[in-house]
Amino acid sequence: MAMEISRRSFLKGAAATGVVAALSSIGISAAAEEEAKEAGRSFLPQEKYDIAEEKDFDVVVVGGGGGGMTAAIRSAELGMNTVLLEKCAVTGGTTLFTEGLFAINSHFQKENGKNPPDLGYDIFTMAMDYHHWYADGTLFRKYIDKSGENIDWLESVGVEFRGTGTMCANEYNTWHQYKYEEGQISGRTYVDNLTKAVTEKGGTLVLNSEAVNIVQADDGTVTGIIAKEGDKYIQYNAAKGVILATGGYADCPDLIREFGKNPDRIDPMGAGNRNGFGIYAARQAGGTMAPSPGCLMFYGGCIPGIMYGTHLYCASAFQPYFWINQDCNRFVNEYYAERNFCFSGNAQSMQDRVISIVTQAQMDRMYTEGGTFGCGEYIHAGEPLTELWDQFNAQKEAGNKSVHGPMETLDDVAEELGLDADALKASIEKYNGFCEKGVDEEFSKANEYLFALEEGPYYAFELMTGIFASVGGMKINTDAQVLDENKQPIPHLYAVGNDAGGLYGDAYDVSICEGSCQGFAVFSGKTAAEHIAANN
Numbered sequence: 001m002a003m004e005i006s007r008r009s010f011l012k013g014a015a016a017t018g019v020v021a022a023l024s025s026i027g028i029s030a031a032a033e034e035e036a037k038e039a040g041r042s043f044l045p046q047e048k049y050d051i052a053e054e055k056d057f058d059v060v061v062v063g064g065g066g067g068g069m070t071a072a073i074r075s076a077e078l079g080m081n082t083v084l085l086e087k088c089a090v091t092g093g094t095t096l097f098t099e100g101l102f103a104i105n106s107h108f109q110k111e112n113g114k115n116p117p118d119l120g121y122d123i124f125t126m127a128m129d130y131h132h133w134y135a136d137g138t139l140f141r142k143y144i145d146k147s148g149e150n151i152d153w154l155e156s157v158g159v160e161f162r163g164t165g166t167m168c169a170n171e172y173n174t175w176h177q178y179k180y181e182e183g184q185i186s187g188r189t190y191v192d193n194l195t196k197a198v199t200e201k202g203g204t205l206v207l208n209s210e211a212v213n214i215v216q217a218d219d220g221t222v223t224g225i226i227a228k229e230g231d232k233y234i235q236y237n238a239a240k241g242v243i244l245a246t247g248g249y250a251d252c253p254d255l256i257r258e259f260g261k262n263p264d265r266i267d268p269m270g271a272g273n274r275n276g277f278g279i280y281a282a283r284q285a286g287g288t289m290a291p292s293p294g295c296l297m298f299y300g301g302c303i304p305g306i307m308y309g310t311h312l313y314c315a316s317a318f319q320p321y322f323w324i325n326q327d328c329n330r331f332v333n334e335y336y337a338e339r340n341f342c343f344s345g346n347a348q349s350m351q352d353r354v355i356s357i358v359t360q361a362q363m364d365r366m367y368t369e370g371g372t373f374g375c376g377e378y379i380h381a382g383e384p385l386t387e388l389w390d391q392f393n394a395q396k397e398a399g400n401k402s403v404h405g406p407m408e409t410l411d412d413v414a415e416e417l418g419l420d421a422d423a424l425k426a427s428i429e430k431y432n433g434f435c436e437k438g439v440d441e442e443f444s445k446a447n448e449y450l451f452a453l454e455e456g457p458y459y460a461f462e463l464m465t466g467i468f469a470s471v472g473g474m475k476i477n478t479d480a481q482v483l484d485e486n487k488q489p490i491p492h493l494y495a496v497g498n499d500a501g502g503l504y505g506d507a508y509d510v511s512i513c514e515g516s517c518q519g520f521a522v523f524s525g526k527t528a529a530e531h532i533a534a535n536n
Contacts, residue, residue, distance in 0.1 A: 075243075293473060348463065403461060475502065
């Protein structure tokens with residue numbers, strides 16, 4: 001079953017929540033971190049805090065997204081005195097932009113007949129092969145095995161689902177889609193239900209509370225968090241455990257660069273404020289990174305300043321038309337925009353430049369008849385892109401340097417974008433030859449997706465690589481405990497959701513386990529709370 005949320009719902013919801021905020025930084029560069037590590041100092045800025053007040057709890061959870069709220073709800077439900085610290089004025093984080101989560105063996109699947117006996121084995125094997133076994137097999141296995149009962153638990157605390165479906169046309173229907181209210185952002189109702197459950201179960205929720213440091217005893221046990229609230233610093237003591245759930249590092253250029261990607265070529269989507277505090281804090285406490293900490297959840301190309309799910313985004317970055325790099329060479333089968341947008345993002349992230357070129361005829365056809373591909377659940381294939389020209393003209397008037405056209409000739413295209421005109425013409429001539437023959441001799445794009453660039457005027461869009469989130473983090477065990485370099489748990493320290501690693505190899509497994517990132521947030525948050533309760 002398809003979710004029918006519209007692009008207007010997505011955009012209006014984002015604006016209404018106020019979550020598209022200015023990004024923050026914790027103020028320490030990668031080079032400074034390395035110097036600090038070698039000198040035995042801190043990964044976090046060493047400030048002198050005048051502690052205005054100390055507050056005592058059993059469990060301190062840092063971050064009010066899906067993982068943090070799940071951890072806080074379950075901790076409070078198990079009778080522990082729990083506080084949830086959220087740096088923003090609202091809860092939700094990037095969970096607000098999600099539409100559902102992965103699970104198998106849920107009652108929904110059993111009721112609709114999408115639950116064959118070997119499903120767990122099939123999904124596990126395909127996902128681990130997809131990740132080339134860089135993912136933690138033991139952790140992934142426990143996650144899958146617990147996923148169905150986690151759906152039951154979410155329903156018990158007030159979450160409602162529409163049922164199961166699929167994003168990438170696989171046969172498993174493991175994507176459990178939230179109920180939502182038309183006109184709201186896709187994850188709004190889900191987040192509201194979790195937020196309500198935090199306090200209903202007895203937890204304390206503190207908004208506008210920014211964690212700035214971690215507190216550790218001489219024996220290495222993590223004992224609390226220092227948070228800045230207004231102009232005061234509050235120390236939240238944790239008698240039983242600290243759970244880091246700060247959403248990863250998607251908005252932290254230093255960590256993106258440290259983990260092997262170029263932040264200048266990456267455009268993060270989501271709630272903002274994912275400055276890597278959980279990663280820095282866990283490393284300061286002695287934690288080590290998972291084998292693939294640099295994994296980013298790519299969704300393909302995007303134009304800076306253009307929101308995912310808009311008509312201009314769909315036309316410029318999500319169609320199987322014609323893409324080139326800085327050398328005017330095609331570099332990937334453009335069909336991957338739809339087939340596996342994470343793989344498309346991987347390929348684009350390896351280029352210095354990515355340029356999408358379309359003709360006037362193609363633009364006009366998308367305006368009246370829709371694109372060959374849609375855009376997730378926000379725009380469907382064949383749905384006329386009636387706002388395309390208004391959005392294009394608005395970007396041109398605003399001076400967006402990534403949006404070009406109309407340009408009458410290929411020489412004009414080359415001049416405006418600073419490309420080699422002869423190389424550009426040669427590349428298009430070769431591609432048009434493939435279109436005429438119906439055979440893509442470079443990247444084997446199917447004939448039905450070969451669209452020649454027959455004549456101008458032309459439009460060009462310079463694309464960045466978009467990410468939903470970072471999905472690599474601290475090395476944890478199957479109880480979500482942060483591990484040190486000797487693979488031993490750091491006492492009382494847990495990392496969940498995107499602060500934890502081990503779930504992925506080098507790419508989001510969207511073609512197999514749609515919603516696995518959000519499902520993992522629930523699993524890891526709930527698991528951390530249950531381990532604390534059972535061992536303290």
